[in-house]
Amino acid sequence: MSDHEQLHRQLIDSMTASGSLRTQPWKRAAAAVPRHEFLRSGFFRLVDGTTPSAWAPVLEGGDGWLEGCYADESLVTQIAGTIVPADIRGEIMRQPTSSSTLPSLVLRMLEDLQVGPESKVLEIGTGTGYSTGVLCARLREEYVTSIEYDEDVAARAQTSLARLGMYPNLVAGDGLLGHGENAPYDRVIATCGVRTVPAAWIEQTRAGGLILATIGGWLGSSELARLTVHEDGTASGPLLGGGVSFMLARPHLPPPLGLLPDLSTGKEREAVLGADILNNWTSRFVVQLAAPHAQRLTLQQAGRNEDVLIDAESGSWCALYEEDGRWLVRQDGPDALWDAVEEQLGRWHAAGTPTLEELTVIVTPQGQTIRW
Structure with missing residues (x-):
């Protein structure tokens, strides 16, 4: 058995054991398709400990290429819209734009x-x-x-x-x-x-x-x-x-924010919910329902870190910071952005914080809604 055949079999066994691969027709299909054939142009590997993220090319036949092809990992195959592994000697610090899932x-x-x-x-x-x-x-x-x-x-x-x-x-x-x-x-x-x-x-x-x-x-x-x-x-x-x-x-990518609004203005109040709710995958999904055009930034303001949401469509914004164990929010623009977030999360909590699997997507000619 060749190296790639052995690695391929190990990948099939791993996917079967994890429950990703559940039925014989798909098991036979996966076994018939060697992944390395789709990665002969190489891939990019994340360079450990780099901020911002740096990527190094791994080319066919190179150290770790075949093992990487059969690792159960997503592999970046294009960066910045046009750059492929063979284009790079060394490292590149740009955004990935295509990958092998x-x-x-x-x-x-x-x-x-x-x-x-x-x-x-x-x-x-x-x-x-x-x-x-x-x-x-x-x-x-x-x-x-x-x-x-x-x-x-x-x-x-x-x-x-x-x-x-x-x-x-x-x-x-x-x-x-x-x-x-x-x-x-x-x-x-x-x-x-x-x-x-x-x-x-x-x-x-x-x-x-x-x-x-x-x-x-x-x-x-x-x-x-x-x-x-x-x-x-x-x-x-x-x-x-x-x-x-x-x-x-x-x-569907967010537009560039351009010139930021004056974040020192706006009305300030004590927040019912703090920006830490944005660190949770599920609650962040619910926040997106209330603020679908918002982008998140972390900025230094008045000598402290503030979490900022800016609505790219309306220009509304809110900035949150923690002080003496409580969260404060400052907001401005046509809409009170954090008010809408707290209202949405309040309804979600009142419903018992349903999991994402309990949410239903409905798409009509008038648009898309997601509800529990």
Whole structure:
């Protein structure tokens, strides 16, 4: 048995033991798709102890490359929109823009997609093509359509899939618009995060079909949702839990804040809830429902650290700091931002702090709501 075959088998056994890989059809599909074939262009490894984060390239055949390919980890494959591992000698301190998702999450999501043997699937975000390959191994490749926003990323995925003799319908384009040419689909799966589920995905899914997508926001909390599409063109379904996180689709990324408002102004009061609630994944998700356009900053103000939320749409802001064991909030703008946050969290606490799995997503032509 070769090194990659042994590592591949260990990965399959690990995903089975963890419960990510639950059924024989998906186990056979995962076993048929060697992950290293999709990482021959290398990946970036986080350099320990660097602030801001620095990334170093790991190239095919290099130290740790094969072991990294079969680690159950997400691997960064592109930085700053265009830079790939072969472009770098040394380290780079820029933001990742594309990655190969950890295999256990890929297989968990594919299991949660509940496909049948003849399901037509639209995948949003081809990435390296690994998950596309697993879909092709489970279904006939003509049933698989995958769309990738970045043309260079799409081309590399096509090459990797072709090496394995897989030729699904690959499209370079805006995944938020779907791909109407092959619609309707039985299943839609997104490997990028979205703030709201695009109408095109619902329109291109047959009634009774499922959409599996990660819904999140600019405060960095997100969750996997499985929506059923209804005859009336709406969709609804639960969050599935587990704290799933993906890079937001590029059109859903927050805008640059530009010139900050004067944070020394505004009305100040004692806060009912402090900024420490933003450090919890679940409560932060609930905060996003009250302040969907808010971004968070930590700034030095008057010699102390303050947690600041700025609404990129309205310009409203709030700044919180702790003093003598109590939290104070100062806010200004068209809307009292922290008042809305405290009101939303108050309703959530009054309901018994339901878990994210108890929340339901409802998407209609008028917009998206999430409620418990």
